[in-house]
Amino acid sequence: MNIPMVDLKRQYENLKSEIDPALLQSLSESCFILGPNVEAFERETADYLEVRHALGCASGTDALHLALLTAGIKPGDEIITTAFTFAATGEAIRYLGARPVFVDIQADTLNIDPQKVNAAVTDRTRVILPVHLFGRAADMDELQAIAEQYDLLIIEDCAQSFGSRYRGRMTGALGQAGAFSFYPSKNLGAYGDGGLISTNDDEVAKQIRIYRNHGSSHRYHHDVIGYNSRLDELQAVILRIKLKHIDEFNQNRLRVAQTYNRLLADTELELPAIPDDRDHVFHQYTLLADNRDQLRDSVLSQKIACAIYYPVPLHRQQAFADTNTTALPVTDDISQRCLSFPIFPEMTEQQVETVCEAILDACA
Numbered sequence: 001m002n003i004p005m006v007d008l009k010r011q012y013e014n015l016k017s018e019i020d021p022a023l024l025q026s027l028s029e030s031c032f033i034l035g036p037n038v039e040a041f042e043r044e045t046a047d048y049l050e051v052r053h054a055l056g057c058a059s060g061t062d063a064l065h066l067a068l069l070t071a072g073i074k075p076g077d078e079i080i081t082t083a084f085t086f087a088a089t090g091e092a093i094r095y096l097g098a099r100p101v102f103v104d105i106q107a108d109t110l111n112i113d114p115q116k117v118n119a120a121v122t123d124r125t126r127v128i129l130p131v132h133l134f135g136r137a138a139d140m141d142e143l144q145a146i147a148e149q150y151d152l153l154i155i156e157d158c159a160q161s162f163g164s165r166y167r168g169r170m171t172g173a174l175g176q177a178g179a180f181s182f183y184p185s186k187n188l189g190a191y192g193d194g195g196l197i198s199t200n201d202d203e204v205a206k207q208i209r210i211y212r213n214h215g216s217s218h219r220y221h222h223d224v225i226g227y228n229s230r231l232d233e234l235q236a237v238i239l240r241i242k243l244k245h246i247d248e249f250n251q252n253r254l255r256v257a258q259t260y261n262r263l264l265a266d267t268e269l270e271l272p273a274i275p276d277d278r279d280h281v282f283h284q285y286t287l288l289a290d291n292r293d294q295l296r297d298s299v300l301s302q303k304i305a306c307a308i309y310y311p312v313p314l315h316r317q318q319a320f321a322d323t324n325t326t327a328l329p330v331t332d333d334i335s336q337r338c339l340s341f342p343i344f345p346e347m348t349e350q351q352v353e354t355v356c357e358a359i360l361d362a363c364a
C-alpha cells in the first residue's frame, strides 16, 4: 500500500464542496490583494488564537522576519534559538544582520532547553526564539522567567503549532509575537505560501501592517522601506474554511499519534510523549531509533513514506557556518536518530496499522 507523509488531495476532496464555491465567489468579486477574506480571516484567527491582532503575510519565513524587525532587532543583536528546526528560523534572524545563538534541545521534547538558554544570555541578547517543534509547545514558563530576568522579548516560531495550547493558553499568544506558516502541509495549510503574525501589542501590529505593505500606511505614502509580504486573498478564502475544521484536524492527528504509540509500545523505539499540561498537535509524528537509516530504508521499500526532520541541524549547515556555536550534543544525537512517519487528519486506523507493521517488521 502506498502511504504518503500527508494526503492533501484527500483533504481537498473532503472540503471541495465548501472550497470550490467560495473560491468562485472570490474570483467573481476580484478583490485580490488585502481583500475582505484576508480581513475576515485575520479577525477570525485573532479570535481563535485569543490575541488582539493577527496579521497575514506572505509566508512563515516573512512572519518571523517581520516579528523580529518590529521587535527592533538590529545588526549585532543576539537571538537565542534552537538549531533543531527548519532553516527559516535562522534565516529570519540573519536577514536583520543579527546573530542566531543556537543552544541545545531537550532529548525528550526536542524543544529548546531553558537551562541552556539561561547560560547563553549575554549583554547583546535581545530575543528568545523558541520553536514549538512538531506541534508541542516549548517550556514557556521557564523561558518567560528568563526573559523577565534579563529583560528579553520572546518571539514564538509557531509554524508547526497552530491550535496547540500551553497550560491553557494558545501558542502564539505567549510572547511579544507568534509567527505562523500556512505552507500547504502545515496543520492549517493554504494552497500555496502564506503566513501570519499574532500579537497582543497594538504598536507591533500597526508596524507590521505598514512593513508588510511597502512601508505604507496610506496609499502611495511610504513611511519606511517595507516589503511586499501580504497574505493572498485566494489563500485567505481557503484558510477561512480550513480554520473551521482545525480543531477536528488536530484531534485526528492526536488520534493517529495515540494509535502509533499504542502499536509501537513494545519496541525499543523512543516514542513521542503526549504531555498532560500542553497539547501536542502532531504536525509530525517523530520517533527516535538507534538504527534509524536501516529502519527508514526498510519502511520505504514497502512504499510507505517516512522522512528525516531534520538531518542537518542549523549549526552544521554551510549557510550558518559563520555562526559561532558551542557543542550541541543532544541536537547532534537526535538528528542522527529521528525519523518521522505519515500523519494527517484523514489517515485511517488501517493505514496507521500498515505503517506500524512495516516498522515492527524492520525492528524484528
Ligand SMILES: Cc1ncc(COP(=O)(O)O)c(C=O)c1O
Pocket: 059, 060, 061, 062, 085, 086, 088, 089, 131, 157, 159, 160, 180, 181, 182, 183, 193, 194, 195
Ligand atoms: C519551524 C518552521 N519555521 C518556519 C517555517 C517557514 O515557513 P514558510 O515555509 O511558510 O516560510 C517553517 C516551515 O516551513 C517551519 O517548519
